[in-house]
Amino acid sequence: MTSLATKMDSLARPAQRSGLSDLGIRNLFIIPTVLFLIVFNIFPLIYSLGYSFTDFSASANAPANFVGLRNYRELLSDEKIWANFAITAKYVIISVSGQMIVGFGLALLLNRTFPMKGLVTTLLLLPMMMSAAVVGLFWKLLYDPSWGIINYALGLGDFAWLSNPDAALFAIAITDIWMWAPFVMLLSLAGLSAVPKYLYEAAAIDRAGAWYTFRRITLPLVAPILLIALIFRTMEAFKTFDIAYIMSTQPTTEVIAIRLYKQAFQQWDTGKSCALAYIVLIMVLAITNIYVKYLNKVKER
Amino acid sequence: MAAVKSSGRAAVNRLAVVGVIIATLIFLAPIYWIASTAFKPRALATTVPPTVLFQPEITSFIKLFVKRVQMNKPVDPEAYAAAPWWEQRIMDNGERVLRAGNSVQVSGYPSRFMNSLIIAITSTVLAVGMGTFTAYGFSRFRVKGEADLLFFILSTRMLPPIVVAIPMFLMYRAVGLTDTHIGLIILYIAFNLSFSVWLMKGFMDEIPKEYEEAALVDGYTRMQAFFKIVLPEAATGIAATAVFCFITAWNEYAFALIMTNRRAQTAPPFIPSQLGSGLPDWTVIAAGTTLFLLPVAIFTFALRGHLLRGVTFGAIRK
Numbered sequence: 136m137t138s139l140a141t142k143m144d145s146l147a148r149p150a151q152r153s154g155l156s157d158l159g160i161r162n163l164f165i166i167p168t169v170l171f172l173i174v175f176n177i178f179p180l181i182y183s184l185g186y187s188f189t190d191f192s193a194s195a196n197a198p199a200n201f202v203g204l205r206n207y208r209e210l211l212s213d214e215k216i217w218a219n220f221a222i223t224a225k226y227v228i229i230s231v232s233g234q235m236i237v238g239f240g241l242a243l244l245l246n247r248t249f250p251m252k253g254l255v256t257t258l259l260l261l262p263m264m265m266s267a268a269v270v271g272l273f274w275k276l277l278y279d280p281s282w283g284i285i286n287y288a289l290g291l292g293d294f295a296w297l298s299n300p301d302a303a304l305f306a307i308a309i310t311d312i313w314m315w316a317p318f319v320m321l322l323s324l325a326g327l328s329a330v331p332k333y334l335y336e337a338a339a340i341d342r343a344g345a346w347y348t349f350r351r352i353t354l355p356l357v358a359p360i361l362l363i364a365l366i367f368r369t370m371e372a373f374k375t376f377d378i379a380y381i382m383s384t385q386p387t388t389e390v391i392a393i394r395l396y397k398q399a400f401q402q403w404d405t406g407k408s409c410a411l412a413y414i415v416l417i418m419v420l421a422i423t424n425i426y427v428k429y430l431n432k433v434k435e436r
Numbered sequence: 437m438a439a440v441k442s443s444g445r446a447a448v449n450r451l452a453v454v455g456v457i458i459a460t461l462i463f464l465a466p467i468y469w470i471a472s473t474a475f476k477p478r479a480l481a482t483t484v485p486p487t488v489l490f491q492p493e494i495t496s497f498i499k500l501f502v503k504r505v506q507m508n509k510p511v512d513p514e515a516y517a518a519a520p521w522w523e524q525r526i527m528d529n530g531e532r533v534l535r536a537g538n539s540v541q542v543s544g545y546p547s548r549f550m551n552s553l554i555i556a557i558t559s560t561v562l563a564v565g566m567g568t569f570t571a572y573g574f575s576r577f578r579v580k581g582e583a584d585l586l587f588f589i590l591s592t593r594m595l596p597p598i599v600v601a602i603p604m605f606l607m608y609r610a611v612g613l614t615d616t617h618i619g620l621i622i623l624y625i626a627f628n629l630s631f632s633v634w635l636m637k638g639f640m641d642e643i644p645k646e647y648e649e650a651a652l653v654d655g656y657t658r659m660q661a662f663f664k665i666v667l668p669e670a671a672t673g674i675a676a677t678a679v680f681c682f683i684t685a686w687n688e689y690a691f692a693l694i695m696t697n698r699r700a701q702t703a704p705p706f707i708p709s710q711l712g713s714g715l716p717d718w719t720v721i722a723a724g725t726t727l728f729l730l731p732v733a734i735f736t737f738a739l740r741g742h743l744l745r746g747v748t749f750g751a752i753r754k
Contacts, residue, residue, distance in 0.1 A: 157577060160658050164573035168566050168629060169585065175626040176592040179603035186603070193606060244455045255460055257740045261467060263747075264736045266687035268704045269725050272711070273470040276718055282482045284469060313466065318747060325744050325752055363748065374596040377689040381708050392598050399602045400694060412599040423594040427587055430751045 180416070187409035194403035206410035216411070219394040226304055226379070226390055227372040233312035234368055238319025239361065245320070246327040260321060262314045271381035274310045278382075303385040311378055315368060322364040326357035359433050366429060370422040391415060467729075473722035478529050481718045495525040496719035500727070502526070503534040503541035545724055548706040552728075555617055555702060556685035559624035564678045566625075567632025568670065572662060574633070575640035576648075586634070590749065593630040597690035605694055617700045623691045628681040631749065635680065638750025639673025640666070676742040679735050686732065703728050 155163065187206055191199035210216050245256060262270065277285050278296040286294055296306040330353060338348045376392035389397075395415065399408035473481050475492035504526060511527050523533050534541040574582060604623065605614065613619035647669065648661040656664065667674075689704040696702065707724050710716070739746065745753055 155657070155659060157658055160662075161573050161577035161579065164569040165579065168570040168589070168633060171566070172589060172592050172626060172629060175604075175622060176595065176600065179600060179607060182607065183603035193609075241459055244452045244459065247449055247452060249453045249456070253740070255456060257737055258460060259463055260740075260743060261733060261736055262463065264683055264732050265729055266689060266704050266732075268687075268689035269707055269728060272708045272721070273725055274466065276473065276722070277466055277469060279482070282484045282486065284465075284486045287484070287486055313463065317463075321744055321747065322752070360752070370594065376596075376598060392596060395598045399598070400605075405602065405606070408602055412602055415596060416599050419594055419596055420591060423591050427590060430748070433751060
């Protein structure tokens with residue numbers, strides 16, 4: 136850095152002022168990053184696209200045989216895979232709607248002045264900054280059927296949250312809500328604070344009721360930012376792996392990412408898991424596309 | 437009438453603040469519980485009803501750092517008296533510190549913690565460095581197909597880790613990069629680079645172009661203007677971006693689980709693996725978790741002004 140700076144100094148004389156042209160600098164600054172991302176993200180995906188048409192197994196020594204679209208055909212007609220997608224959809228709905236309600240509710244509570252507001256807001260944001268794997272781990276302690284504090288606090292006796300096939304997905308979703316409701320809260324707070332005060336004053340003069348004010352003023356103005364939170368959380372919940380993988384081994388909690396992990400790294404069914412990865416990838420890219428569109432829309436305002 | 441309304445509003449306000457207090461307590465309870473479990477004696481960690489008041493001790497942290505085994509016979513009183521105080525604490529729980537020759541055997545935790553630090557810091561420096569240059573390029577120069585390129589860059593971040601991990605695992609195995617620091621560092625750079633470009637572009641867009649233009653008129657080259665004028669202006673943004681990238685790399689689980697198993701393993705896959713089978717010592721797991729969460733908690737406070745920006749990839753400021 137210093138050596139670069141001194142080198143620059145020697146170039147500072149007006150005669151040699153040109154140095155690198157703007158075009159050169161632009162390319163020097165942008166191309167390495169794009170190349171890096173192509174090499175380490177796009178190239179692997181092309182590589183796995185190739186394998187998705189084979190019966191390759193990374194644990195066997197046998198060469199890969201081309202099988203055409205068989206992997207895709209088998210996956211799309213496999214009821215178990217559809218069950219995994221159904222579990223994922225259920226998880227996304229429970230978890231994301233919980234986050235939206237709790238997060239927006241918290242934001243409505245916080246959207247006023249009171250002492251130590253900054254500190255309280257930051258404390259509430261702590262969960263979303265933590266590692267999902269570690270959060271999942273210590274929630275297991277809280278959920279323990281015999282001595283966990285959740286059963287004790289709620290008086291549930293020895294209800295087995297995580298080994299009960301019907302409750303496990305809800306238990307994981309509750310942990311996810313605890314972790315990510317703060318995210319929705321953060322975005323909602325920004326949306327709420329951007330609602331002009333005079334609109335509320337005008338509503339008060341017109342003797343509008345609290346519910347009417349909320350429905351006609353607050354909600355429409357916060358909606359775009361809530362939508363961003365909704366799309367982003369949906370995408371992330373769809374990809375969920377860590378928290379569900381750590382917390383439960385129930386088949387009822389096997390979301391699609393866990394299915395993919397098992398197929399690729401436990402059964403070593405590499406060719407087929409590459410095909411499944413592509414099915415998942417297309418879904419994620421579709422949501423990403425919607426997300427970026429809305430992000431740009433809100434940015435323009 | 438007006439007085440009634442404003443007193444009504446004050447009541448609503450008071451009620452809301454009570455709600456905030458309750459919500460904060462509920463949200464912090466899990467964190468408090470894991471942190472307090474780290475300071476409990478083992479016998480009190482899993483009691484019914486849960487133990488709230490206890491004499492805090494640091495035995496679990498000692499256990500976290502040393503290798504130990506269950507004793508199969510009662511401890512010899514002489515050996516107990518001769519042992520240092522911290523070994524006595526471990527013996528009290530029916531365990532013995534493992535020694536090789538004369539030196540105490542260190543557990544797997546410190547090396548995993550160090551791996552996490554090395555990998556998170558190195559990948560952060562490189563991702564933020566490259567991201568800053570690229571963000572400047574996008575912010576100041578006309579780039580053909582800029583929107584598409586930026587979408588491409590962001591979309592790489594949205595890829596599910598497992599999807600990328602399958603081919604990366606095969607490629608890493610072919611070139612011998614599995615279970616290496618470099619292997620994980622590359623993956624984390626790739627993961628954080630797009631975020632760093634997007635966030636830094638927001639910060640760069642806020643620095644007035646006129647600053648550099650004035651410098652260019654004064655005879656600076658574009659490079660000099662970038663290093664001497666733009667970078668110092670962007671320092672806060674660079675710091676915030678770096679903290680975000682650090683936290684992401686620090687917390688990452690899926691890649692670390694798949695790509696490492698020992699030498700380069702980071703803390704997130706290691707800590708849950710301590711659960712193992714049989715009766716886990718929750719105080720030790722709690723101690724490991726608390727130490728691991730501490731840097732993130734500190735950084736969250738340091739970042740509090742930038743959190744909104746960070747989670748929206750720089751799109752929404754305040």
